[in-house]
Amino acid sequence: MFKPSQRLATLPTPATIAMAARARELKAQGKPVISLALGQPDFPSPAAALDGAVAEVKAGHTGYPPIPGQKPLLEAIAEKFRRDNGLEVSLDQLMVCNGGKQAIFNAFMASLDEGDEVIVPAPYWVSYPLIARMFGGVPVEVACREEDGFRPQAEAIRKVITPRTRWLVLNFPNNPTGAILERADLEAIAAVLRDAPHVMVMSDEIYEHLTFDGRHHLSLLNVAPDLADRILIINGMSKAYAMTGWRVGFACGPVPLIKAMIKVQGNTTSGICTLAQGGSVAALQEDIAGVRAMRETYERRRALVVGALRQIQGLSCAIPQGAFYAYPGLSALIGKKSAGGRVLNDDVAFAEALLEEAHVATVPGSAFGYGPHLRLSFAASDAELEEACQRLATFVQGITD
Ligand SMILES: Cc1ncc(COP(=O)(O)O)c(C=O)c1O
Known part of the structure; x- marks a missing residue:
């Protein structure tokens, strides 16, 4: 039974x-x-994505795809980071996953041992603590205050860092509050991280394009490039491109971590559906209008x-x-x-x-x-x-x- x-x-x-x-x-x-x-x-979903998917089938790309992602999509993602974030990344820092959710799953499975702590500012998207727990991780919540605009305070993060802390999760623009971090918030958090070299940061930027009142999303990596070997960016096609059902997400991070995440994915789902990858290339290359x-x-x-x-x-x-x-x-x-x-x-x-x-x-x-x-x-x-x-x-x- x-x-x-x-x-x-x-x-x-x-x-x-x-x-x-x-x-x-x-x-x-x-x-x-x-x-x-x-x-x-x-x-x-954008019409270009549908055309891109059809073109992929017609080109006969229907075999097993490479586990980290097809080269045209990895290149389109690298170009996205250049265009949207002003970040230069190499293809071996990238991987394509079955939605942003699988990127999070891969990262936690690749890095967590029993009892490792994951700091999650609250309110948080439900999946971070749940996925961390699947791998023996212990979620540690830091309450953000409404009067701080639901933004985590750097000193509150500092207080909960222990030798067992493996990750700090940042998700801005935030689900569920819509909060955005300003440069000063990111600089304060970066300063805390410089004092805790064993802590990695998962920066989930899946809502990056959905910002209001003329505000723009800023990535921790823009503010603290010296922390590049500890920052994993999670992003994907679901929210900005209205492509939730295509199940295409991606991760950008330090090469050893990405390699470990590729190992996880190779033993779970393998590479992502070729049609969805073709559609994603087309959507990313289209005008951002x-x-x-x-x-x-x-x-x-x-x-x-x-x-x-x-x-x-x-x-x-x-x-x-x-x-x-x-x-x-x-x-x-x-x-x-x-x-x-x-x-x-x-x-x-x-x-x-x-x-x-x-x-x-x-x-x-x-x-x-x-x-x-x-x-x-x-x-x-x-x-x-x-x-x-x-x-x-x-x-x-x-x-x-
Ligand atoms: C903050 C956040 N990250 C990641 C995801 C995962 O999206 P997907 O797996 O569709 O890429 C979601 C979806 O709700 C989300 O809200």
Whole structure:
């Protein structure tokens, strides 16, 4: 009989996936569910990507691809780093993975031993601590404060570094808060890292193009090139290029680490689907105007959602500077009762009640290590966003002491 391994048995299902699954169930029962739970762009993938994939098949590239990635894609990624980040990287510093998620998996599997610590500023994307735990890693949370714009403070990071620390994870623009790091933040963090030469940095920059109010993403590697042999950049096609289903991510890091990650991938999934790689080359080589147009749409929707949330008494909502999530705080409503009679003991109960009673799927902030908040994705149509905010307003109005 099947018995899950101890490591897997203690691993919770990510709340993002659990909420999306419950939303699907309700939808199948005919309920008018609006799901703002997943980080899924609602745009079609670029036409160039489709053409690139077709060209790849027609060229007969249907055999096993090289494990680190096909050369044209590695070259297009190197050019992306030059064009978008002003960084010169060699092809042996790069690898293509089955989404950014596999790049994270590869890195942790390649580097973690039982009991090694991984510092994760909270709120964090759910997968970092979960994947670290799969390899015996111990996530160490550093709470960012809302009054600091959800940016981790360098001294708070310094305090939790121990001889067992292997990684510091940075994810900016951040999922779920949309926070962005300024040059001064990165310089302060770099100074801490210079005092801790055993610590590697995983810099997940998958939302780099989704920044608002004229802000631009800056990479730690731009600010601290002297730390190049300790910085692993994670990125991919999913968010900026609306290519979540193509499963193409990439990593850029020091050669020995990339070599170890290639070894992991060679023993798990091997190289990435050739069609998806062909499509990704075409998308990366295309003018970046398409990415800009999507960013402008997200910026407009951000105003719509944050404006509506700020009208709701009991919610507080900071303005996200990037990505496509709003992260309103719920503390004034916790402990009260919904119109349907549910006690809103925490943000999980709140999100469940909102889904069951108002049919709006969101993710509770505690899933990201920082509650009581809700994460609402604004990667949805204007009509859906307006309706979801209206339902949330009515739901909150119905809450009693
Ligand atoms: C912060 C962050 N990193 C990485 C990923 C992984 O994306 P993918 O595996 O689709 O490239 C996601 C997806 O939600 C994300 O939010």
